[in-house]
Amino acid sequence: xxxxxxxxxxxxxxxxxxxxxxxxxxxxxxxxxxxxxxxxxxxxxxxxxxxxxxxxxxxxxxxxxxxxxxxxxxxxxxxxxxxxxxxxxxxxxxxxxxxxxxxxxxxxxxxxxxxxxxxxxxxxxxxxxxxxxxxxxxxxxxxxxxxxxxxxxxxxxxxxxxxxxxxxxxxxxxxxxxxxxxxxxxxxxxxxxxxxxxxxxxxxxxxxxxxxxxxxxxxxxxxxxxxxxxxxxxxxxxxxxxxxxxxxxxxxxxxxxxxxxxxxxxxxxxxxxxxxxxxxxxxxxxxxxxxxxxxxxxxxxxxxxxxxxxxxxxxxxxxxxxxxxxxxxxxxxxxxxxxxxxxxxxxxxxxxxxxxxxxxxxxxxxxxxxxxxxxxxxxxxxxxxxxxxxxxxxxxxxxxxxxxxxxxxxxxxxxxxxxxxxxxxxxxxxxxxxxxxxxxxxxxxxxxxxxxxxxxxxxxx
Numbered sequence: 221x222x223x224x225x226x227x228x229x230x231x232x233x234x235x236x237x238x239x240x241x242x243x244x245x246x247x248x249x250x251x252x253x254x255x256x257x258x259x260x261x262x263x264x265x266x267x268x269x270x271x272x273x274x275x276x277x278x279x280x281x282x283x284x285x286x287x288x289x290x291x292x293x294x295x296x297x298x299x300x301x302x303x304x305x306x307x308x309x310x311x312x313x314x315x316x317x318x319x320x321x322x323x324x325x326x327x328x329x330x331x332x333x334x335x336x337x338x339x340x341x342x343x344x345x346x347x348x349x350x351x352x353x354x355x356x357x358x359x360x361x362x363x364x365x366x367x368x369x370x371x372x373x374x375x376x377x378x379x380x381x382x383x384x385x386x387x388x389x390x391x392x393x394x395x396x397x398x399x400x401x402x403x404x405x406x407x408x409x410x411x412x413x414x415x416x417x418x419x420x421x422x423x424x425x426x427x428x429x430x431x432x433x434x435x436x437x438x439x440x441x442x443x444x445x446x447x448x449x450x451x452x453x454x455x456x457x458x459x460x461x462x463x464x465x466x467x468x469x470x471x472x473x474x475x476x477x478x479x480x481x482x483x484x485x486x487x488x489x490x491x492x493x494x495x496x497x498x499x500x501x502x503x504x505x506x507x508x509x510x511x512x513x514x515x516x517x518x519x520x521x522x523x524x525x526x527x528x529x530x531x532x533x534x535x536x537x538x539x540x541x542x543x544x545x546x547x548x549x550x551x552x553x554x555x556x557x558x559x560x561x562x563x564x565x566x567x568x569x570x571x572x573x574x575x576x577x578x579x580x581x582x583x584x585x586x587x588x589x590x591x592x593x594x595x596x597x598x599x600x601x602x603x604x605x606x607x608x609x610x611x612x613x614x615x616x617x618x619x620x621x622x623x624x625x626x627x628x629x630x631x632x633x634x635x636x637x638x639x640x641x642x643x644x645x646x647x648x649x650x651x652x653x654x655x656x657x658x659x660x661x662x663x664x665x666x667x668x669x670x671x672x673x674x675x676x677x678x679x680x681x
Contacts, residue, residue: 224567225506229509229512232509235516255382258376258378259386262386262390263393266365266393268431269365272329272427272431274402275406276424279420284297284347288342299624305613306355306613306618312360314607316363317367321364322441323441325365325368326432327360331354331356331357332424333425334350335357336428359613362613363609369383370605387594391586392519396518399511400511403508403511405423462600468656473611475540475646475653477616479646481615481616482643484616490510493574493632493636494574495567495571497563500565509575513582514583515586517587518586520587524591533653535591539584540646540647543643547636550574553574
């Protein structure tokens with residue numbers, strides 16, 4: 221492995237360690253033991269859930285190719301996953317609000333375990349069912365757990381500011397450290413021990429089962445709207461009314477969709493961007509480097525959110541601008557550096573520049589997650605949190621499906637340019653959100669009135 225990769229990884233490790241070790245009392249918030257026990261329980265469960273997810277990611281495409289499927293068939297399988305998340309996400313989100321977030325979290329574990337089991341079959345139809353189950357599970361992962369945490373945090377009377385601690389730690393561990401360890405563990409199972417490409421999915425199922433046992437034994441149930449007379453259609457209408465009536469919620473949804481759409485597109489593009497001529501690059505090590513960058517971002521976010529200034533609405537503008545600039549690098553290098561025509565070999569000079577730029581983007585991702593979680597906890601009404609959060613994912617999944625379907629139809633520079641524009645638009649929308657927040661002290665949304673309006677509308681239909 222080239223010295224370059226070790227230098228980048230080592231440099232990032234040193235910066236992350238320095239940030240964590242240099243935290244002063246101003247960067248830390250003293251919290252009571254009751255909150256610490258609650259936080260640690262959630263972090264353990266969230267880390268196990270993310271381990272179940274991260275173990276699968278690097279091997280999904282590889283497993284399908286080992287079963288003999290081509291790029292087109294594999295693309296359709298991926299589209300099925302995102303399409304499933306789009307179609308069923310809002311339904312399962314509404315059910316989570318109505319039937320309980322703990323039940324939804326357990327459902328996530330069961331659904332994802334079943335998805336893992338389908339990977340043992342080389343039959344295309346069985347794998348398609350697995351992708352559909354995986355899409356449903358993904359919707360629950362990114363809505364039910366956060367909704368349970370916010371509701372339980374408030375129910376126990378903890379300070380609102382302490383939520384930022386849990387959010388930043390969850391991203392630092394679940395999207396950083398756990399991702400790195402999961403990648404290395406998956407590599408151990410597949411390559412070192414020779415257990416085959418299905419073994420990471422079996423390991424993922426085990427971690428999910430352990431997490432489910434902890435949820436069943438230690439979590440209490442909480443609801444968004446437990447009343448019996450609210451059907452799903454009324455919940456959808458109520459959530460739509462909330463989004464339409466509060467510009468802050470609508471802006472937050474647009475910002476989330478633009479950023480996550482660009483992020484998921486980047487996931488598909490970084491490999492061909494770094495090896496356009498079939499260069500021999502260490503995918504696993506680069507993936508670990510990206511996750512380390514995400515850890516750096518979450519560490520920075522924890523410091524920022526521990527301070528009274530700058531506000532999250534303010535610094536996220538800068539984050540979006542930096543992320544936009546970082547995804548412009550493939551276009552800039554294509555103009556300034558003559559492309560190599562030599563097939564194979566080691567990573568090129570432009571590839572080294574892109575690695576650094578992509579690390580900057582992943583650091584922005586690390587800042588984004590806990591920051592968007594904090595803003596969601598402030599602006600999204602509790603009664604339909606899961607429903608609204610999954611509403612936000614509909615345009616995201618449509619965008620990703622379109623990208624996957626046309627991945628060979630556009631030059632890579634066009635795709636990166638499109639993502640860069642989306643991120644710059646997110647910065648503009650974030651500026652608008654900050655302006656609204658500063659211009660008025662937001663009053664809590666009158667959710668009861670909104671739901672009454674939705675009910676009256678449904679009765680008039």
